[in-house]
Amino acid sequence: MAAAHLSALDYFILLLYLIALLVLGFMRSRKTTGTLEEYLVAGRRLSLPAFVATLVATWYGGILGVGEFSYQYGVSNWLVFGVPYYLHALIFAVFLAGRARRAPVLTIPEQLETAYGRKAGMAGAFFIAILATPAPYVLMLGVLCEMLFGWPLWLGVVVGTFFSIIYCFRGGLPAVVRTEILQFILMYLGFALILIFAVSRYGGWDFLQQQLPATHLTWHGGNSPQYILVWYFIAMSTLVDPSFYQRCFAAKTESVARWGIIIAIGFWICFDLMTTATGLYARAILPGLENPAASYPELALHLLPSAARGIFFVALLAIIMSTIDSFSFLAAISLGKDIFAKFGQNVSESRATALTQIGMIITFVVAVLIALWAKSIVAIWYQIGTIITPALLLPLASSFSPKWKMSPAAALLSMILSAGVTGLWLATGSAGNYWLNVEPVYVGLLISMVIFIVDRFLKMRFF
Known part of the structure; x- marks a missing residue:
């Protein structure tokens, strides 16, 4: 892919x-103490502004996917990628x-091990x-680097990921939080800029009404209610999102x-609202894009002058990289501290930190390999989340x-059986064509719910 036409100022x-x-x-x-608690959860002293900035920035890595959906389906982007996640985030908060x-x-x-024992803790890790x-975001970053610099995809994936995680390798969560405060500011600045230029050059609501397909301004965007409903179940992943738990621990x-x-x-x-509006302008101004996932970058190249263009591309990089560093760190903790460290006896804090850093190297390699092999951002999201x-x-x-926690045996059975059956259900079909026309995530949730109910009944009946 040829590099985008950026000025020297943009690259600067x-x-x-x-x-x-x-x-x-x-x-x-x-204030750094050098303890494991400092490295993993910033010493449990995260202030409200820092908490908000790091959580907001971490949750938005899939920005090119949002651009693709809003370009194709309009304001329904908000009902699919917005409302379901707000609802589950509110449930989490309460x-x-x-x-x-x-x-x-x-x-x-650690929480699973405390509640259910070592086996459940290892399975959870x-x-x-x-x-x-971070594989889907690594792939997205590679695509963006390919567009910005004309690099081959593999080089964009490797270099982009390296710069996204090198600082958290040494500094842990405090380093992640410091960088994400900057990235939080940049993400809003970039999209505010492109909307200001779009409105001032083309006009507001009247322009969009005239230029967009009618379905783009409907709640469904041309999709079936069933399609939109399934996202309200997929968004339940918010309730197990490790970045939410880590920020709460911190x-x-x-x-x-x-x-x-x-x-x-x-x-x-x-x-x-900003990203959806930007997607609407992209569709109205550039209606014939071959690759809707590139709608935001293409609109920036078409609309923005030098400097503003550079700021917008920095915003896109910041959004993606802020998710890569957080997710890489979380995966590394699970591998290093919660799996590798369990095979030793009386592992010291410094040793646990070193094992987490080894986990980060492994995460880097695996994420790059998955991204280069899969080459589908949506497929990675869907399969892992399901x-x-x-x-x-x-x-x-x-x-x-x-009062409500499961017995150790039931919890472990629920984790293994629901994941195993869901994986098999996923492997035997394809999107929209699964056995009995039932989405795999419904099967897994049903199995887990049945085990939970049976476990509750047995506890009430016999204990």
Whole structure:
């Protein structure tokens, strides 16, 4: 792919962004203690502004996919990629955030082990490592680097991922938080700029009404209600999202964890409106794009002058890279601390940190290989979320309540059986053509629910 036509000033802005990222990432705070708690959860002293900024930035890695959907289906983007996730984030804030902050653990697998025993903890660590793989975002970053610099995809994937995680290798969550505060600011700045230029040059609502297909301004976008409904189940992955739990573990107080998520929902609503509007302008101004996933970059190249164009591409990089660093770190923790460290006895904090860093190297290699092999962002999202969400949802959510938590045997059975059957169901069909016309995620959730109900009945009947 040929490189985008950027000016020297645009490339200079990109360079400044990378330099700022590395400076912030490698900066050492005077409050740093060097403990494992400091490395994994920032010493549990994350303030409300930092909590909001890092959570908002982390959750938006799939920006090119959002551009593709809004370009093709219009305002229904908000009902598919917005509302379902706000609802589940609110459920998390009300029912889980405070419990997570009170839990005397550093990771999700630790919580599962505390509630259900070592085997469940190990199984949970394995599932979290898969769920947190940054492969889809690594692929997205490679595609963007391919467009910006004309590099082959493999080079964009490798170099982009390296710059996304090198600072968290050394600095842990504090480094991630510092860089994501910058990335949070840039993501809003970039989309505010492109909307200002679009409105000033082409006009507002009247222009969109005249230029867009009629379905683009309907709630469904031409999709069936059933298609939209399934996203409300897929969005349940929010309730097992390791980035939510890690930020809650790291929050200074329960109030910071709870209100941080609620405030973040407000920022997500605002940003979704911005990205959806940008997608509408892309469709109205550039109606014949061969690759809708490139709608945001193509609109920027068409519409923005030098400097503004550079800022917008920095915003796209910031959105994707902020997710790669967080997810890479989470996967590394699961591999290093929650799996590798379990094979030793009395593993020291420094050893656990070193094992986490080894886990990050493994995560880097695996994510790059998956991204280059799969070459489909949506396919990676769908397959991972479909298998892992049913495996973790009920065992994890119930683990915080002594009254509702499952028995250790039932929790382990639920995790393994729901993931296994869902994986088989997924492997024997293809999108829209599964056995009995039932989506795999429904099968996994049903199995987990049945095990949960039977376990509750047995407890009430015999204990």
